[in-house]
Amino acid sequence: MTINPDDLYKFQEDNGYFKPNSESGKPTFTIMIPPPNITGQLHLGHAFTMTMQDIIIRYKRMVGFDCLLLPGTDHAAIATQMIVEKQLAEKGIYRREIGRAKFLDYVWQWKAECAGNITKQLRRLGYSSDWSRERFTMDDGMSDAVKEAFVRLYNDGLIYKAKRLVNWDPVMLTSVSDLEVLMKETAGSMWHIRYDIDGSDESIIVATTRPETMLGDSGVAVNPNDERFKHLIGKKAILPIIGRKIEIVGDDYADMTKGTGAVKITPAHDFNDFEVGKRHNLPVMNIFTETAKIDVKNIPDANDFVRSLDGMDRFEARKVIVEKLQELGNLVKIEPYTHQVPHAERGGAVIEPRLTEQWYCDVSEMAKKAIEFVKTGKIKFVPKMWENTFFSWLENIQPWCISRQLWWGHQIPAYYTDDGKIFVAKSLEEAQKMAGDGVHLTQDEDSLDTWFSSGLWPMSTLGWPNVEAPDYKHYFPTSTLITGFDIIFFWVARMIMMSIYFTGKAPFDTVVLHGLVRDEHGQKMSKTKGNVINPLELIDEFGIDAVRWTICTLSGQGRDMNFGRSLVENGRKFITKLRNAVNFWEQKGVKDAIVFDKTKSVASTNWILDKMNSAIDVAKNAIENYRYDEYAQTLYHFVWDDFCDNFIELSKSEIDGENGAIILATAKVVIQNILKMLQPVIPFVSAELYEELGFGRACDFIHESYAEKVQIDTSNTSDIDWMLSVISAIRNVRAENKIGFKTLLNIAFKSMPEGAKSYIDIIANHTNTKLSDESSDMISVVVDEATTVLIALPSANKDEAISKAKIELQEVEKRILSLEAQIAKMEGKAPAQVIEDRRKSLSDAMAKKSQLTEIIGG
RNA sequence: GGGUGUAUAGCUCAGUUGGCUAGAGCGUUACGUUGACAUCGUAGAGGUCGGUGGUUCGAGCCCACUUACACCCACCA
Numbered sequence: 002m003t004i005n006p007d008d009l010y011k012f013q014e015d016n017g018y019f020k021p022n023s024e025s026g027k028p029t030f031t032i033m034i035p036p037p038n039i040t041g042q043l044h045l046g047h048a049f050t051m052t053m054q055d056i057i058i059r060y061k062r063m064v065g066f067d068c069l070l071l072p073g074t075d076h077a078a079i080a081t082q083m084i085v086e087k088q089l090a091e092k093g094i095y096r097r098e099i100g101r102a103k104f105l106d107y108v109w110q111w112k113a114e115c116a117g118n119i120t121k122q123l124r125r126l127g128y129s130s131d132w133s134r135e136r137f138t139m140d141d142g143m144s145d146a147v148k149e150a151f152v153r154l155y156n157d158g159l160i161y162k163a164k165r166l167v168n169w170d171p172v173m174l175t176s177v178s179d180l181e182v183l184m185k186e187t188a189g190s191m192w193h194i195r196y197d198i199d200g201s202d203e204s205i206i207v208a209t210t211r212p213e214t215m216l217g218d219s220g221v222a223v224n225p226n227d228e229r230f231k232h233l234i235g236k237k238a239i240l241p242i243i244g245r246k247i248e249i250v251g252d253d254y255a256d257m258t259k260g261t262g263a264v265k266i267t268p269a270h271d272f273n274d275f276e277v278g279k280r281h282n283l284p285v286m287n288i289f290t291e292t293a294k295i296d297v298k299n300i301p302d303a304n305d306f307v308r309s310l311d312g313m314d315r316f317e318a319r320k321v322i323v324e325k326l327q328e329l330g331n332l333v334k335i336e337p338y339t340h341q342v343p344h345a346e347r348g349g350a351v352i353e354p355r356l357t358e359q360w361y362c363d364v365s366e367m368a369k370k371a372i373e374f375v376k377t378g379k380i381k382f383v384p385k386m387w388e389n390t391f392f393s394w395l396e397n398i399q400p401w402c403i404s405r406q407l408w409w410g411h412q413i414p415a416y417y418t419d420d421g422k423i424f425v426a427k428s429l430e431e432a433q434k435m436a437g438d439g440v441h442l443t444q445d446e447d448s449l450d451t452w453f454s455s456g457l458w459p460m461s462t463l464g465w466p467n468v469e470a471p472d473y474k475h476y477f478p479t480s481t482l483i484t485g486f487d488i489i490f491f492w493v494a495r496m497i498m499m500s501i502y503f504t505g506k507a508p509f510d511t512v513v514l515h516g517l518v519r520d521e522h523g524q525k526m527s528k529t530k531g532n533v534i535n536p537l538e539l540i541d542e543f544g545i546d547a548v549r550w551t552i553c554t555l556s557g558q559g560r561d562m563n564f565g566r567s568l569v570e571n572g573r574k575f576i577t578k579l580r581n582a583v584n585f586w587e588q589k590g591v592k593d594a595i596v597f598d599k600t601k602s603v604a605s606t607n608w609i610l611d612k613m614n615s616a617i618d619v620a621k622n623a624i625e626n627y628r629y630d631e632y633a634q635t636l637y638h639f640v641w642d643d644f645c646d647n648f649i650e651l652s653k654s655e656i657d658g659e660n661g662a663i664i665l666a667t668a669k670v671v672i673q674n675i676l677k678m679l680q681p682v683i684p685f686v687s688a689e690l691y692e693e694l695g696f697g698r699a700c701d702f703i704h705e706s707y708a709e710k711v712q713i714d715t716s717n718t719s720d721i722d723w724m725l726s727v728i729s730a731i732r733n734v735r736a737e738n739k740i741g742f743k744t745l746l747n748i749a750f751k752s753m754p755e756g757a758k759s760y761i762d763i764i765a766n767h768t769n770t771k772l773s774d775e776s777s778d779m780i781s782v783v784v785d786e787a788t789t790v791l792i793a794l795p796s797a798n799k800d801e802a803i804s805k806a807k808i809e810l811q812e813v814e815k816r817i818l819s820l821e822a823q824i825a826k827m828e829g830k831a832p833a834q835v836i837e838d839r840r841k842s843l844s845d846a847m848a849k850k851s852q853l854t855e856i857i858g859g
Numbered sequence: 860g861g862g863u864g865u866a867u868a869g870c871u872c873a874g875u876u877g878g879c880u881a882g883a884g885c886g887u888u889a890c891g892u893u894g895a896c897a898u899c900g901u902a903g904a905g906g907u908c909g910g911u912g913g914u915u916c917g918a919g920c921c922c923a924c925u926u927a928c929a930c931c932c933a934c935c936a
Contacts, residue, residue: 184932184933184934184935187935189935191936193936207936208936209935209936210935210936211935211936214935222936255936256936259936260936261936262936263936264936265936270935271935272935273934273935273936338936340934340935340936341933341934341935342935343935351935354935386863386864387863389862389863390862390863390931390932393861393862393863393931393932394931394932397932397933486930486931487931516930517930521870521871522870522871523871523929554884555872557872557873558873560864560865560872561865561929561930563871563872565871567885568871568884568885571884571885573897574896574897574898577896577897577898578895578896578899580895580896581895581896581897581898581899582895582896583895584895584896585895585896586895587895588895589895626875628875630872630873631873631875634873634883634884637883637884638883645895645896645899646899646900649895650900812880816880819880820879823879823916823917824916825916826916826917827878827916827917828916829916830915830916830917831878831916831917832878834878835878835879835916835917836916838878838879839878839879841879842879842880843879
């Protein structure tokens with residue numbers, strides 16, 4: 002019988018298996034989904050983030066927490082608006098033509114479709130979240146929280162409006178924050194232009210990468226300490242083409258080593274120039290339209306040539322102006338020049354600094370608090386190194402430009418009277434009350450940065466600003482945030498700041514950051530490279546459990562993760578191995594095994610229980626520390642090596658004997674615990690096997706208790722380790738056909754620990770059939786893996802054995818010398834235990850040496 | 860320019876506070892098995908732990924310098 006994961010998931014979802022129970026009295030453990038953007042499909046990175054969360058949540062459920070995993074999606078203002086605009090444009094529909102309301106209808110349509118897709122995909126991942134609490138960053142509750150936050154911050158004086166230079170996206174026609182600007186190395190040119198000095202035959206040469214901005218030049222800056230230009234400070238330069246007289250100012254901003262040492266100042270189109278202009282009271286001339294085309298109406302001294310440029314694109318204008326400068330003889334030099342040019346993160350347009358009025362949020366105090374919370378350990382980053390990144394950003398934080406000229410998003414809750422008075426309120430009604438009856442109010446057209454609402458996510462999803470909301474009271478603050486490091490500033494920092502500001506509490510106590518998912522050779526996945534892996538295709542091909550297992554094995558230290566199909570194949574192999582192992586025990590009747598009684602044991606059952614106990618310890622410790630890789634590895638080795646390769650193999654010889662019942666009962670317990678440890682990672686296969694073996698219904702497995710250790714007598718477990726090594730040696734020797742079984746056993750018996758002698762029959766049983774017809778008067782070597790080499794020397798291969806022994810003897814002697822030297826040096830300096838260990842190694846080596854000598858000599 | 864991370868076997872990576880002869884998976888070689896195993900098992904080969912110097916009884920791990928790669932922040936002269 003196999004269980005379809007999607008069916009099991011649906012059944013569990015429909016019957017509330019993923020819902021928390023605040024009445025349970027258990028401690029809470031809460032994870033908020035980093036809401037995926039409604040811009041398309043989930044990618045592999047999402048699959049990692051979500052699986053990591055789900056593993057923790059499923060684990061915590063089993064160890065006794067009341068767990069809430071809250072799902073949702075993000076409206077992703079600019080990205081979504083861009084996608085919908087593009088789609089509509091393909092149909093010949095344009096945003097500006099249909100107007101805001103109509104356009105938003107289209108976006109909501111898209112949202113419904115896209116969010117539906119995403120949530121479907123999350124379900125396929127096995128994401129055990131409470132869907133009844135699903136949220137969207139623009140749903141009513143969220144909108145209310147956003148307005149509340151805005152109004153409060155405004156009333157507290159932290160949100161304000163200001164006219165400043167912003168990063169302007171001339172394609173999307175909106176401001177973007179500093180974080181949304183990507184600097185891209187771009188090949189360009191450096192143009193050296195000569196500006197003549199007014200009333201003198203001197204001239205000054207400025208270098209620029211953007212000659213077109215000279216139309217807005219209102220000064221030239223030189224360094225006041227620069228001997229070359231010092232005497233020009235206070236004089237005027239004549240702007241070529243226009244003839245405008247602009248001031249030459251002395252300012253430290255001018256770097257004597259860069260360019261020509263003289264820099265043209267265009268306050269309206271460069272952040273640094275803007276500052277210089279302010280310091281020297283230089284006029285600000287905005288020469289571009291919002292689409293970055295030349296705008297002549299702001300150039301008071303425009304001549305015919307300049308007027309001919311009106312409406313021309315900035316890059317086209319650049320060419321024309323350069324030609325003109327050349328014609329006029331003012332162009333001194335053109336050098337090829339590679340520099341960093343700002344591009345919009347979304348859409349990729351070249352950013353144009355632009356003087357506009359925008360809303361800002363002063364986050365400097367919040368940033369200080371956020372730093373303090375992390376420094377005092379109220380919030381912990383995993384891995385810790387990210388704390389430094391976090392600090393360095395917050396320490397240099399700038400006012401946050403929160404307004405966007407987009408339609409899709411939270412419209413800013415500010416209302417204007419016709420004469421420009423501002424009322425900030427949660428609704429028009431409230432604003433109206435403030436403004437007085439009969440005053441005409443219009444709402445601000447702008448919307449808020451997406452991250453303003455996501456910054457409130459951990460609170461608003463639980464009911465904030467209603468601090469009496471049951472969910473808020475019970476589940477806030479949340480426990481762990483798991484997300485990619487790339488949104489540490491955008492999102493993590495904002496959530497921390499907002500939460501502390503509004504609630505005084507950290508929104509979560511732990512932030513787990515993972516790296517980028519790359520292909521199996523560490524290359525970034527990209528469409529152009531064609532190495533993108535679609536998680537859904539993987540699920541179709543390998544099954545969700547194999548995919549989740551693979552994700553678990555790769556999620557460890559917060560580094561980038563290399564993901565390849567072959568790894569998922571390995572995951573599938575592991576799951577097959579597990580199924581087969583269970584199958585073996587089923588055939589032996591494990592389902593009807595007697596009740597496990599820890600007082601009834603044999604060596605092999607104690608041994609496997611001992612291994613299981615330590616696996617449980619290691620695994621729990623690993624997962625508690627978000628070491629998914631270690632968790633998976635521990636289980637992998639326990640299941641494959643200990644349980645399958647050894648325990649099953651050992652049991653084969655005993656299962657039909659008098660101890661069969663004990664072995665079966667033990668196997669049952671071990672399997673149950675294995676499945677429990679695997680449930681968080683491979684919930685579907687484990688649940689299926691759980692039901693198959695009669696432990697209970699598959700759907701209920703999610704609420705089982707976690708694996709627990711079994712107290713056992715461990716005094717004889719090392720004998721089994723010894724025995725296993727003998728068995729493997731026998732197999733190997735048999736493979737080499739060099740020794741008879743009886744001879745071998747005799748030798749083995751001589752070196753066997755007392756306690757192990759009683760198991761000699763097991764060895765005989767286990768190996769007998771395979772060795773019975775080997776000729777027994779032969780030769781050679783059995784390795785006791787612990788320390789020694791046992792060597793038998795029947796005549797035929799004597800020489801070979803001796804020469805092998807000689808080689809080994811050399812190594813042993815070297816080792817003895819080295820150990821002796823070490824011990825001598827350590828004397829009185831190293832801890833006693835370490836010296837003791839060395840002494841033991843030494844005596845083992847000595848023993849080996851005497852054995853080898855005997856062989857060689859005899 | 861400022862910062863962070865990484866460098867360990869052919870490949871992808873573990874290696875926790877310094878402690879015995881540095882590990883895993885894949886790949887590879889040999890042999891065996893196909894009676895739980897869509898295979899599996901056993902064994903072997905393969906590493907001067909990027910380099911140099913230092914601290915230490917002892918360094919893959921700590922310190923200094925250095926090389927290469929990746930990423931982040933700042934920067935349109």
